[in-house]
Amino acid sequence: MLHKVGNFFAHALQAAQAPFGGLWRDQQGAALIYVTVMLGAMFGFAALAIDFGRLATTHTQARAAAEAAALAAASQLDGTPDAITRATNAAMNTPLVQNQQDLAQSPGNIAISSLRFLNGLPTGTPSLPENRSVLDPYVTTDPLEARFVEVGTQTLTQSNMFAQAISGGATSTADATAVAGFTQVVCQTVPLAICNPAEADATAPADPPFNANDWKGHQILMKFNGSGSGWAPGNFGLVDAYEGQGTPSVAHNLAASRPSLCISSLIGLRPGQATNPVRTAINTRFDMYENPGFGSNGAGAPKNDPQYRPARNVTKGQVSSSGGSACTYPTYTPGTAMALPHDSNIPPGSTSPRFGNGTWDCLSYWNTNHPGITAPIGCSGASTPATMTRYQIYRNEIDNSMIPNNTGAGGENGNPTCSSVTPLTDTPDRRIMVFAVINCNYNSVGGNSDNVPVKAFVKGFLTEPTGESPSFDTYLEVVDVVKPGADDGILHDIVQLYR
Numbered sequence: 258m259l260h261k262v263g264n265f266f267a268h269a270l271q272a273a274q275a276p277f278g279g280l281w282r283d284q285q286g287a288a289l290i291y292v293t294v295m296l297g298a299m300f301g302f303a304a305l306a307i308d309f310g311r312l313a314t315t316h317t318q319a320r321a322a323a324e325a326a327a328l329a330a331a332s333q334l335d336g337t338p339d340a341i342t343r344a345t346n347a348a349m350n351t352p353l354v355q356n357q358q359d360l361a362q363s364p365g366n367i368a369i370s371s372l373r374f375l376n377g378l379p380t381g382t383p384s385l386p387e388n389r390s391v392l393d394p395y396v397t398t399d400p401l402e403a404r405f406v407e408v409g410t411q412t413l414t415q416s417n418m419f420a421q422a423i424s425g426g427a428t429s430t431a432d433a434t435a436v437a438g439f440t441q442v443v444c445q446t447v448p449l450a451i452c453n454p455a456e457a458d459a460t461a462p463a464d465p466p467f468n469a470n471d472w473k474g475h476q477i478l479m480k481f482n483g484s485g486s487g488w489a490p491g492n493f494g495l496v497d498a499y500e501g502q503g504t505p506s507v508a509h510n511l512a513a514s515r516p517s518l519c520i521s522s523l524i525g526l527r528p529g530q531a532t533n534p535v536r537t538a539i540n541t542r543f544d545m546y547e548n549p550g551f552g553s554n555g556a557g558a559p560k561n562d563p564q565y566r567p568a569r570n571v572t573k574g575q576v577s578s579s580g581g582s583a584c585t586y587p588t589y590t591p592g593t594a595m596a597l598p599h600d601s602n603i604p605p606g607s608t609s610p611r612f613g614n615g616t617w618d619c620l621s622y623w624n625t626n627h628p629g630i631t632a633p634i635g636c637s638g639a640s641t642p643a644t645m646t647r648y649q650i651y652r653n654e655i656d657n658s659m660i661p662n663n664t665g666a667g668g669e670n671g672n673p674t675c676s677s678v679t680p681l682t683d684t685p686d687r688r689i690m691v692f693a694v695i696n697c698n699y700n701s702v703g704g705n706s707d708n709v710p711v712k713a714f715v716k717g718f719l720t721e722p723t724g725e726s727p728s729f730d731t732y733l734e735v736v737d738v739v740k741p742g743a744d745d746g747i748l749h750d751i752v753q754l755y756r
Contacts (some may be wrong), residue, residue, distance in 0.1 A: 285473040312415055312429050315358055319410045319433035322356035322367035324754055327408040327437035330372065331752045335740055336713050338470055340400040341374055348372060348408055358413055359695045360601065371409035377403040378438070378755060387756075399465030405588060405755070436756040442660040443714045443739055444519040445747045447690045448510050449479060450497040450526060452488045452697035453712055454612045464699045467713040472735040474646040476613035476720060479692070481730040482532045486609060489697045491704035496693060497525035512538035513564045520693055520714070526706040532729040539731060542687045543722045544571045544673035546584050560584060566678040568687035570651055570660045572596070572626065572671030573722050584675035594661045595625040597647045597720045599732070601639065602696040608730070619643035619650060626661040647734050648718040651688065686718040691739060691747060714739040 330348035335342050349369050356367050375395040389407070397403055412432045454472065455465035480486070480494060488494045495507065496518075510516040511534075537547050544567035546560040559565035574596025598621065599605055600613025620638035623630075633653055635645035645653075654660050660671040673681065694713045695702065702709060717733030724730040739747065 270346065297607045312431060315413050315415055316431040316433065318356060318358040319367055319413055319431050320338055320435070322358075322369070323408050323410050323433040323435035324352075324437070325356055326369045326410075326494075327406055327435040327754065328752050330623045331439040332408040333696070334374070334403050334406065335441070335738070336401050336404075336466060337740065338400055338468065339739060341398070341403055341594075342400070343404060344374070344403070345372060348406070360524035367413070368411040369408055370411045373405075373407040374400075374403035375405035375407065375436075378405060378436075389488045391658055392436070399466065401468055404440075405436060407434060407436045407756075409434045420652065434756065435754060437752060437754050440522045440751045441714060441739070442519055442521045442751060443691055443747055445685070445691070446518055446520050446714070447516060447692060448507060448518055448520075449690070449715050450488075450496050450693040450695050450709075450711075451477060451479065451496050451525065452702070453694050456698050464696055465712075467694045467715070467738070469713065469715065469735065469738040472612075472615075473737060475615040475735050476617075477717065477733050477735065478601060478603060478608065478611040479717075479731045479733050480532075480723075481728055482534060483608065483727065489702040489706075491528045492526050492697075492702055493528065496520060497527050497707075508534040508538040511535060512541045512559065514566060514687060515564065520711070522711050522746065523708045524693055524695070524711055526695075526702060526709060528704050533726070535731065536723040536725075536729050539719065540722045541565045542568050542571075542719060543573055544568075544584070544675045545722060546675060560676045561678070565676075566681065566687065567673040567676050569673070569681045569683060570655050570671050570688075571673050572661050572669065574669070576669050595622050596621055597650070599720075606668065606728070608728075614643040617647065619645055619647075622650065626663075627659060630659075646718075647720050648736050649717065655683070685747075689736065690717050690719060690733060691715065692717060692733070 272713040326348040329351060330344040333347050349372075358364060358367050373392065375392055376397040376399070377395045379391055395405070410433050412430050415429045415431065416653055417427060417429055453465060453467050455461050455467060458465070486493060510518045510653075540547065541559055545561075546565075572594055574594050593744050598618045601616045601618075602614045603610060603612075616639075618639040618666075619636040620643070622633055623632040623636050633645060635643060636650060637643045654671070662668075662672060664672045693711045693715055694715055695709050695711060700706070700709050715738055716736040718736050720732045720734050
């Protein structure tokens, strides 16, 4: 837009000089003529400066409006189904973007006239040119794909006060565009990633988004040991941690209440299974401390460390075998309580498919662990798929003081008893783990892979402890994607302008 202002000034200056063109070349005449000419030119320049200054101010106000709207809209582009709806509302209807103009016709709020959502920007472009057509290939209407937004303001018309006197235009116009983008950095997360299940859909695009609404309440077999356990050739879903990929670092970030790991929108993946450290680290969340050896107080001490505290509800359908410590759990045996059932298409012991169908027997779980008590609405049996998720049942037991506590032979107490850390809290919820979803096929993931784009950061609920050797199976239920505003404790939004 600045070039428009410059053109206005140049044309007006040319018009101001035209009537006196011959006199500039006339070297014969009285000094009075020169003084008169110079005074006329100076008054012309002053008039132009006034109109030019007013137009520059109007453009600045339009630019401020475009940038505010672009930043507000970009902050909502989190890859969820209503992202574009929320971004549009943020750009057009919130007090944050009510920017005023004072000098153009009809003073008042500057309206936003256009929004274009983009799934990318030209490669290697730190800032964008004024030519809007460079963004045409990146325009999208898919809220799951939108990561950038281009905002345009209304055209503001200014009435020129002095330019007309020297053959300038009666009016001048100003408008502005701005482009902003949104990325996320998620901290206090675990160093795990999975391949996007949408890649298995033959009708999906080559680089498909992850739609959390399609997977809420579905189980995912995150990790296991044996044939087919890799998410991609040579890759088992361990994310590179800046402090290193050694066993103590992996174990700490999988076990800690507030892991030190932060994951950006581009991650590195490293090969390796680390099956036993993964198991012992994750299972601290279930009040199981099998000498993991990574606590700040030394080997075997994490149960006394607040950052390795258990969840409030650790019901798991198993108790220690005869002779085993109630806290180290060297081997398991079924208890009187029932573990949260699996999705019907991935029964215990199965390693395929890795993605569940979301159908599980809630009623059997409830009747076993809460005999004689009416199940909550939505907790139905295998023949009628439950509308309550496992995470909702888990929270229902905590919130209503109904954590199973069966006494007698084989009885299981779902309240943690091994950790000395008190009081137990839900901040953060110890059975929630945040992991990354990536497109393995599209990005040719295998072995060491760097700068792999994250399609979504997902909150998963640990439905059970990680299994014993040789399977080491770990199951999570999809809760939701990490969202701005709702997960500010771990989510850091990075919104920036590109034009």
